[in-house]
Amino acid sequence: MKLLKSSLLGSAAAFAAVGAAHAADLPVKKAAPIEYVRVCSAFGAGFFYIPGTDTCLRISGRARFEGGYMTSNSRQAGSNAGDTSGYQGRLRINLDARTQTAYGTLRAFVRLDAGARTGYSGIGTSGTQVRIGQAFAGTGVDSAGRDIQQVNVDKAFIQFAGLTAGRASSFFDFYAHDFEITGNTLGSDNASTNLFAYTATFGNGLSATLSVEDPVFRRTPIFAPYSVNNSPVAPVVVAYNRGAPILVNSIDTVQRERLPDFVGALRLDQAWGSAQISAATHELNVGNIQTAVPAGANVNVAHTNSVQGWAVQGGLKVNTPFVAPGDALYLQGAYGEGAQLYTGYSAFSGSYAQNPSTIQGQKFSQFFSDATINPVTGQLQTSQSFTAVASYLHYWSPEWRSAFFGSYGEQSFGRGARFAQGAAYAAAGSSLISGPNAVGVPGTRFYQLSQALRDTYQFVAGASLIWSPVKDLDIGVEGFYTQIGLKSGRVIDADKNPGAYNAVASINNGTFVPRTATQDSVSQIRFRVQRDF
Known part of the structure; x- marks a missing residue:
């Protein structure tokens, strides 16, 4: 029995040894090396190498809550x-x-903003954002005009060898409301x-920039007192009856996509701060005659020529660490002809309409x-604006x-x-002498x-x-x-x-004497909690 047991154990050991020997002869398959994310220190904190590439990436973002209050003295029906x-x-x-290249750094930057806003006042809905397709308004009975979902591709540009292309x-x-929560100046x-x-x-x-920019985001509507088929039009005199002008036609004031804006800037950045001088050109253009000229009229139609609006701006930023570390002063001034959004005169209320309200x-x-159409010559007359800000x-x-x-x-x-617009109203008759866009007939009380x-x-x-109790909060x-007011x-x-x-x-015959005003004003307050990461 002992002999049998010893034989069995010996056989098992022999088979095990033989199996181990064969296993040692087989090829060994090594595990693929794990490529861990590596820190990229070439471009500052937060960058890492995208695995398998020599491109460094930084992911960051922001979360924000805001609540606001604006005084209101109106609860008019239907608004x-x-x-x-x-x-x-x-x-x-x-x-x-x-990515570092032989020509310098190749950069691509993308920023996506999104949000949900409610309330006509305080935070307020933005007509300008709706106009340029960045926001979508609610349609409910109690939410129409008070509820907006906003999605905006805020940035999407490429930089390479001095070039910047994209959004x-x-x-x-220059200043661009850097120190403000609301951006109301x-x-x-x-x-x-x-x-x-x-x-x-x-x-x-010292640097200099020449930029070709999209004109759509700098446009304000050309003044048009009324609309035909939902297209804003401005009245012009194009016919004469025995020497007397007759208003028989209107010009379509919707601007077309034609020339881009041309922007130039000269900038200096040093330890004491920054300074910049910038200039821009901005084309104003309109369509052709909206309606047909009456048969037999003594016609003198002048095609409305496009004009180049322009703006100039100077800005200065001075760091004042001698007062306290991080302190700084901004000073900026701008002047424009036919380029109101370059001077930023309507920065707070926007320019989604030719006469939006700043105050509820x-x-x-x-x-x-930016311009009116002279009803006699049919040509554009630009408006002028200037702004000055200190922060x-x-x-x-x-x-x-x-x-x-x-x-x-x-x-x-x-x-x-x-x-001139009032004289055109007189020629046009009663259809153009009432309403909030009406100038009225010169010499009348309404005018x-x-x-x-x-x-x-x-x-x-x-x-x-x-208050920033911790970093990035x-x-x-x-x-x-x-305050807004009349000059x-x-x-x-x-x-x-x-x-x-x-x-x-x-009003014109004196049976009704309306209340009048020279200025209006409002106070607002806004609270914010913001976390950057």
Whole structure:
């Protein structure tokens, strides 16, 4: 028995040894090496190599909550008036990809913004964002005009060997509301436009840029007192009856996609701060005659020629660490002819219409048109605007900071433009002498009190307090005051007399005396919690 057991055990050991020997002769398949994400230190903190490439990528973003309050003295029926508060939640995702090449750094940057905004006041819905397709408005009974979902490709550009191509901030801009929560001061701030630019650097922080930019995001509507088939048109005199002008035609004022804007900037960046001088050209164009010329009329039709609007801007940023580390002062001024969005006169209310309201329940609307059409010559007359802004950022401590800011601006229409429009109204008859876009007939009381094409000014002042208890977290509040006013004369108070502009006959014959105003103002406050990562 012992002999049998020993034999079996010996046999098993022999088989095991033989099997091990054969296994040792077989090829061994090694596991594929794991390629861990490697830190890329060539472009600063946060970059890593995309596995399998020599491209470095940084992913960052932002989450934000805001709530706001704006005083309101109006709850007119059939409008959005009456809200005093609004709220929004927003997100941002950034992708920054860079590769070192023989020609320098090749960079692609993408930024996606999205958010949900409610409330006509406080945070407010943005007519400009709806106009250019960045926001989608709610349609419910209680949400129409008060609820907007926003999606915006804020940035999508390539940089290589001095070239910048894609969607980026305009090279015309300088201050661009850097120290503000709301961005309510006057001044150009076009953070998202399509462009193709070249920047040359000369050393010691000096650079020059020539940029070809999309004109659509800088357009304000050409003044048009009425519409035909939902197309805004401006009346012109094109026929004469025994020497007397007859208004028989209208020009389609919708601008066409023609020439791009040309922007040039000279910039200096040094340890003490920055300085920039920039200039831009902006084409204004309109369509042809909207309606047919009557048969037998003595016609003198002059095609409306396009004109080049233009703007210039100067800006200065001075770092003031001798007051407190991180402190800085911005000063900026701009002037434009037919280029109001380059001076940023309508920065707060936007230019989604030729006369949007800056204030809820506003007593009168400002007109932001870049030009009017002379009804006698049929040619464009540009408007003029200028803005000036100052903003100071102060750190009370590393965790607490405040911004103090203010701005002033004016917009004026071409000399004689309002009188010419009024004369055209007289020739046109009753269809063009009433309504909020009506200038009225010169010499009448309505002409004296109408709001259309009135030269205006705007003043803004405010301050903020922001607490950053930990890195990349801001909790802050901002309050500011906005005043708009007429440079001369008075206008009908549309809030106190909402139907006055349609009661033109009663105003002209003295049976109705409307309430009037010279200025209007509003105070606002906004609260923000923001986390950047």
